[in-house]
Structure formats: C-alpha cells, structure tokens
Amino acid sequence: MSDARTQVLARVRQALGRGTPSEPVPPEVPRAYRSAGEHAPGSAAVLDQLVDRLEDYRAHVHRVAPGGVADAVAQIVGHATTVVVPPGLDREWLAGLVTDPTSGRSHDAVRVVVDDPAAPLPAEMLDAASAVVTAARVAIAETGTIVLDGGPDQGRRAISLVPDVHLCVLRAGQVVQTVPEAVRALATSPARPLTWVSGPSATSDIELSRVEGVHGPRTLHVLLVEEAGAPGA
Amino acid sequence: MSRTFLGLPALRRGGHGGPGGGTGDPAGAHRDSPVADEPFGPVRHPDAPLRWGESFPRAAKEALGNAQLRRNLAHATSTIRARRAAVVGEVPDWEALRDAGSALKEQVLARLPELLEELERNVTARGGVVHWARDAAEANRIVAGIVKAEGADEVVKVKSMATQEIGLNEALAAEGIAAVETDLAELIVQLADDMPSHILVPAIHRNRSEIRDIFLARMGDAPPDLSDVPRELAMAARAHLRRKFLSAKVAVSGANFAVASTGTLAVVESEGNGRMCLTMPETLVTVMGIEKLVPSFEDLEVFLQLLPRSSTGERMNPYTSLWTGVTPGDGPQRFHLVLLDNGRSQVLADETGRAALHCIRCSACLNVCPVYERVGGHAYGSVYPGPIGAILTPQLTGPGARTGGGHGDPNAALPYASTLCGACYEVCPVKIDIPSILVDLRAREVDADRGRLADPTAAAMKVAGWVMSDGGRFAAAGRAASLGRVAGGRDGVVRHLPFPGSRWTASRDLPAPPGQTFRDWWTKEHEPGRTPPPAHEPGDSGEEQR
Numbered sequence A: 001m002s003d004a005r006t007q008v009l010a011r012v013r014q015a016l017g018r019g020t021p022s023e024p025v026p027p028e029v030p031r032a033y034r035s036a037g038e039h040a041p042g043s044a045a046v047l048d049q050l051v052d053r054l055e056d057y058r059a060h061v062h063r064v065a066p067g068g069v070a071d072a073v074a075q076i077v078g079h080a081t082t083v084v085v086p087p088g089l090d091r092e093w094l095a096g097l098v099t100d101p102t103s104g105r106s107h108d109a110v111r112v113v114v115d116d117p118a119a120p121l122p123a124e125m126l127d128a129a130s131a132v133v134t135a136a137r138v139a140i141a142e143t144g145t146i147v148l149d150g151g152p153d154q155g156r157r158a159i160s161l162v163p164d165v166h167l168c169v170l171r172a173g174q175v176v177q178t179v180p181e182a183v184r185a186l187a188t189s190p191a192r193p194l195t196w197v198s199g200p201s202a203t204s205d206i207e208l209s210r211v212e213g214v215h216g217p218r219t220l221h222v223l224l225v226e227e228a229g230a231p232g233a
Numbered sequence B: 001m002s003r004t005f006l007g008l009p010a011l012r013r014g015g016h017g018g019p020g021g022g023t024g025d026p027a028g029a030h031r032d033s034p035v036a037d038e039p040f041g042p043v044r045h046p047d048a049p050l051r052w053g054e055s056f057p058r059a060a061k062e063a064l065g066n067a068q069l070r071r072n073l074a075h076a077t078s079t080i081r082a083r084r085a086a087v088v089g090e091v092p093d094w095e096a097l098r099d100a101g102s103a104l105k106e107q108v109l110a111r112l113p114e115l116l117e118e119l120e121r122n123v124t125a126r127g128g129v130v131h132w133a134r135d136a137a138e139a140n141r142i143v144a145g146i147v148k149a150e151g152a153d154e155v156v157k158v159k160s161m162a163t164q165e166i167g168l169n170e171a172l173a174a175e176g177i178a179a180v181e182t183d184l185a186e187l188i189v190q191l192a193d194d195m196p197s198h199i200l201v202p203a204i205h206r207n208r209s210e211i212r213d214i215f216l217a218r219m220g221d222a223p224p225d226l227s228d229v230p231r232e233l234a235m236a237a238r239a240h241l242r243r244k245f246l247s248a249k250v251a252v253s254g255a256n257f258a259v260a261s262t263g264t265l266a267v268v269e270s271e272g273n274g275r276m277c278l279t280m281p282e283t284l285v286t287v288m289g290i291e292k293l294v295p296s297f298e299d300l301e302v303f304l305q306l307l308p309r310s311s312t313g314e315r316m317n318p319y320t321s322l323w324t325g326v327t328p329g330d331g332p333q334r335f336h337l338v339l340l341d342n343g344r345s346q347v348l349a350d351e352t353g354r355a356a357l358h359c360i361r362c363s364a365c366l367n368v369c370p371v372y373e374r375v376g377g378h379a380y381g382s383v384y385p386g387p388i389g390a391i392l393t394p395q396l397t398g399p400g401a402r403t404g405g406g407h408g409d410p411n412a413a414l415p416y417a418s419t420l421c422g423a424c425y426e427v428c429p430v431k432i433d434i435p436s437i438l439v440d441l442r443a444r445e446v447d448a449d450r451g452r453l454a455d456p457t458a459a460a461m462k463v464a465g466w467v468m469s470d471g472g473r474f475a476a477a478g479r480a481a482s483l484g485r486v487a488g489g490r491d492g493v494v495r496h497l498p499f500p501g502s503r504w505t506a507s508r509d510l511p512a513p514p515g516q517t518f519r520d521w522w523t524k525e526h527e528p529g530r531t532p533p534p535a536h537e538p539g540d541s542g543e544e545q546r
C-alpha cells in the first residue's frame, strides 16, 4: 500500500464496498436523446441553420458554388501579406491569389507559406502571419460548430490558432445537424487532436460585457461550398 | 467567459515571482511598498483552498453589507440564468440528455477502478505519463517536479478547479515557479491579489474601472492610456499574454472530461487561452480529479451538449480541445496526466453524498440559488461555492465521518447555506439532488450531536432564513409557495414533499405556505414579530463560531 496508485485504487474499491452487498450496480444508460436530426447532412435546412448560428457568433459566412471558392478566397485574404496553409490544402482554392511578386500587381502579392510537417513554421512566424486557410472535418448546424481534426488539409493545431484571421472552407456535405452525428463521425479516429470552433473566441469577464476575439483568431470566416461534392464527414 | 475552471486563489504578491512576470516588471516596484500592499481592497487569503477559515454565517454577514458585490452578482446571475433558460428551451430532448448524463456519471463511479485503469492504459499507450496523487501536497509535488525537470521557472495556466483546490500556484511559488493565469478573469484576480468569487465569472465583483486600475498598476506592459472600455481591457490582456504563450515551455491545465476507452482529454473554454496552453508549449501537465471520466468517446455527445448550455448559456462554447496523449508534430510532445484523489474516495464512500462527484462544474446551480445571489462566492469559504460547494466542500474536507468536520470546522455550517428551494436540482445537467444531500448531511450533523439541538430544520432555517431576511425579495418565494400548494393536501398540510423535503416530512408535518413568501412563512412560524438574529453555528451551543 505504499505507492499512490495502489492506494488510490484501493481506497476507491473500498469506498464502493467492492465485494459487499452495498456495492453499486452500474445502471443502464437511457439513450432516449436524439442521435441524429430530422434533416440530412448537407441539406438546405441544415445549411441555413448553420449559417444562422455562425452569424449569431459573429463569424463571417460566405456561401459559394463549388467553382467560386478561389475567387472568394482571393476576396477574403487577397490583401493579406502572409497566408499560412496546411500541406494538404486543395491548391485550387488559392488559385485566385496573386503570389508572384514579379507580376504586374506586385503590391497585391500575397506570400503563401506552407506549414511543412518536416519543417514546421516557428511560432513567431505564425504570429506574424496575417491569415490562415484550412479545410475542416465536420460541422454541426444546431450549435454552429466547426471541427478540425488535424488532417492534412487542416494542419497542426497551432496554425489555425495563432494567425489573426482564420478562413475555413467547409463543404456542404460535411455539415450535420446534431452533436451526436458529429461525435460519431469523429469516433472513427478519436485519437486525432480535435479543435471545436464555435465562432471567434469571446469573453464576458468584464461586467458580463461580451468582447470577441480574445486569444486565437479574432476574425473567423467560413466559406460554405454549397454543392455537396465529396461528403468529407 | 471562463469555462475550464479556476486558476487559483491568487499568488500573494511579494512572494516568489508575481504574475506580472520576471525582472523588469514595473509592478515589482510595488511589492515592498506598504502603500500599494493591498491597493485593491482588503482581501483575506485562506491558508487552505477548501477551508478559508470563516463559517458561512459570519462570512455571509459581511458579504451582505457589500452593496456593490450584491448588485454585480444579481446582474451576473440573472443574465446567465436568462441565457441558459433560452438555450436549454430550444433543445427538444433536454430531459433525455440529463437522464443519460446522470446515468453515465453514476456508471462512472460504480466502475471507477476499472475505468481509471483503462484511462491510464490508453494515455500511456499514446505516449503520455500518468501520475497518481493521494492528496493536494502529493499532486503539487508531482507538478513542481515536472516543471523543474523541464528547467522552467514559469508556467502558463488555464483555469482549473482542480488546481485551485490543491493550491497549486502557491505550491509552485514556494518552489520558485511563477504560475501565470491566462484566463482573463483569473488574470484580473491574480494581478489584484484577490480571490475568485464565482466559478464561471471569477472577477464579477470587480467593475471596469477597477480592472483598468489593476492592469495599469500590475500588468507591467499595459498601454498608459488604457481606457476602461471592456474591449480595450481585453486587448491589453491579449497582448500581455501572447508573449507568454509564445515563449512558455510548460503549461498546466485541468480537464473537463477524460475518455477511458481512448485516453482522450477534453477542455472546454471560451477565450482561446486554453487552446494556447494546450497547443504551444512543449510540455503539458493536466491535473484532473479521478471522477472526471466518461466511459467512451461517444459519451461526449451527451456532455458536450449539457455543459455549454448549462454553463454560459451558449449553444456551444467558442473552443473545445480534445487530445489523446502525444500527437507527433502537433502540440506538446511531452504530456503528463495527474490523477487526483484528495478526498474524492472519501466522498465516494457515502452512498447519498457520492452523487456530488457527478458534478461537471457548470455553475448553473450557483446562478439559480437565492442564497448565493445574495452572499456571493466568497462566503462559502472554499474554492467550490454555491449549492455544489455546500455539498462538496464539507464532504471533501470532513474527517472519516464525512459530515463536515464537527463544530470547530467552519465548513460544518455549509449544508445550512440553503433554503432547500430545489432550484439547483432542477437546473443541474446531471441531476444531482443537491437538496436531498444537504438534508442528509444536516441530519448526520444532528445525529452526531443528539441532545444539543432538537430540530435540524430549525437550525437550517436559521442560517438560510437570516440570509434571506435582509431586504429585497426572496427570489424563490413563488417556487416555495407553489411547491407547498402542489404538495399540500386539502387541509393545507404538506405530508410528503416530492423531493428534498421528503426527509423532513418523514418525521413531521410542515405547514403549507399558500401564497405567502418563504420569508413571511419563516418569520411567522419561527420568529413572530422579529428579524431572525444572526445564526449561530448549527449544532453548537452558541459559544463558538458566532
């Protein structure tokens, strides 16, 4: 009974009256709650609900057709100086950015920096970057939540945390209605580092007055690609 | 708003390394100055996080005299109450979620030894190191040892009740390690050398101009022209803390949930300081009570719905982080999990009281409690205030009997810090029957003391009734009255109350209070024509602890 582990476990067993009649029986867990919503992933009702919730959190939502991603990305982060992207991001999405400083529009040139897992960008560099563009894993309409799971098109957690603007590209087919639908999708690879984002960060610590953008990106843009291409979730 | 629970009763300034940081911190100049010693008001700092040293009646009396505190609290609690009600109301299966949450937590306790071993196995398999701590001192030693081994003299912290409960900041300070609270409210509390007053909004007793003054005097790098606009204050904190986040080697966190079947840990927060702490440093130390488990990953679908709506009244909190051991190339590459007992196994031994360990620290019960609304968090004399504190603190700190430590213990009065109106039970997302546990704890206090006090309810009413008697309306009056009407028979006598009162009514009939306030009823029944005097410690003869 000397080490802490043995002793804590022994105390717990004793407290539970293990081996005595007073030992509690684990109850059945009633699961009468909804395991899915009434609307299909990616349906119009689900997308509208997601947009409503995101806007309630003061995220900026842009709805585009599949062919419109590159233009929208250029419009949102086209004036940034440095944009960080994860290694697996669809490069088509960046096609509207002017990245060549030798082109005629050099004053518009955006420096796109890929966060390479073999040579991750130092924190100071992320801090100096103006924006980050990522994809997402799944989104929840009822709660206005986007989940990142560190996949190659989302990158490690630091890149979507430190830059001041986060532009997240979401495909319609990734949007589910309820929390259980999302959790069950994520449960296929639960060990991935997950970040659930519901609007920009916020605090109400000073006289309950809401301030958005405390740490993490102060501005969140969500680019919702309407046509369900590949349901990524 | 803070969600992942508390930082600490602040470091005492002038100790080892104040929160303002290392050398060159202008605030350091104040440390030895007698004028600036307690510039933000006298604050008593407890020796023990779970036993601040004053009994509830005495501390409550002082709090009732603080009009500013009462106004702020009333504003905070009513605002959060309304938000919670709105977002809970839109969930069609809320009651089913509560039923599932309650059963899951009951299951966790019944299977605790096996689930803890399963968690340990999974965290270890994913590259984490699991430590076990019997008590606060052991947990503090473990954390200090890890920080020293990393060669760090400063850690960034995300608010956590567990680390506050063990007094980690003070313990680290004694080892020459500065713990920097990164939650905005905790930062305010820490810079002011103050004590948190609410689980969720620890600085709710401070107004904006006080906060500006605190930042200017203590932050060290606040802009000199800082105004008292909340946004500007928050941005000053952002700039101040960003430097810490980007350079910190070690972070310390708590955890809201730990998944036994996968080894996944979850931190739920609002400000992004949690993500910073959990992502940027090389080393992460998480201190977690042994009861924080859920059996499987899917069970998160229940708690991640219950917690945000109950807590801040949001559909979802801005950020939730989940991680499993170490992920190569992403986030901290060294992860330590400290599993903390510190009295929990003792609480577990009590068949009724163990339900207090279901608590997910949402603070909904605080916001609906009429007693809490009037006296605030400090009066409960523990890091756990409000209704949950009234059942958890005395059980965690009680000697073997778990009834609250006897007459000399200020925590013995805590089960009486309630009117038993039942509002806490109604809002609790995991359906902890707080009133029944309160009555049970009181009954045992009285049992232990037979002959000195005839009637447990009389003593109960004395504490709560006196708190409620001072001006204003008793928010739960309508509730108490309608409860009486529903439960009472035609003759107006309540024989069986549906919930906590069942223990009272088992022994005697209560008069039904048709249409009168709780306070009127109390006064008429017990102290006709006069305001109840300040209560003495229930169960003592009146000589001590007045």
Ligand code: SF4
Residues within 6 Å of the ligand: B310, B358, B359, B360, B361, B362, B363, B364, B365, B366, B388, B424, B427, B428, B429, B430, B431, B432
């Ligand atoms: S007792 Fe229930 S309502 Fe109170 S903080 Fe804990 S979970 Fe929330």
